[in-house]
Amino acid sequence: MGELRARTIVEAHLYLDLLRADGGLGPDDPGDPEGWTTLVEGPISWILRADGAGGRFAPFGITIAYADLAEARRTGVRFGPGRSTLIDAGQWLEMAEVYVEQAVEAEMAVTGGRDDLREEALLAWRFAVDVAGEVLRFLPEGAAELPDTAFWTERSRQTRRADPERFTRAALEHRVRTYRQLAEDATDLLRGS
Secondary structure (H helix, E strand, O other): OOOEEEOOHHHHHHHHHHHHHOOEOEOOOOOOHHHOEEEEEOOOEEEEEEOOOOOOOOOEEEEEEHHHHHHHHHHOOOOOOOOOOOOOHHHHHHHHHHHHHHHHHHHHHHHOOOHHHHHHHHHHHHHHHHHHHHHHOOOOOOOOEOOHHHOOOHHHHHHHHHOHHHHEHHHHHHHHHHHHHHHHHHHHHHHOO
């Protein structure tokens, strides 16, 4: 796998979720990472160690620099400073769409009487906005579309080839604005503002 670096612990866990969803940890889902990961404190970073889940996959670690965590906390940016080197632009966009689906489903359940899902719906909307915003970080200043280097997984390259318009600056900025407005609307609706 080579050296894996996340900017925050949240980003590292999202990466594990992607690996699980894509079968990147073997043919059998190893289940909740809580059962096969350990967060280890080192001199300059945390290391999220994945132990192989009893031989289901080769053990590996994801390094999370303390400096990146500190910057994320200072700025309030959920996934940390700069661009991800762990999750590519297509994967971020795919995850944003998943969070929107989760938010809509939870919001509909709340309006149908499931008050216990209120905070889950709002959190999913916040994640959808933040995750979609990560895709924009791959855009060079002044560029109208994402460069080829923003897509390093085959799945993401295929997604881009199938619909390159989804990855233009205009489309990505529109998506973030839309998600942000939907999140605000959900907050007003679900908090009764």
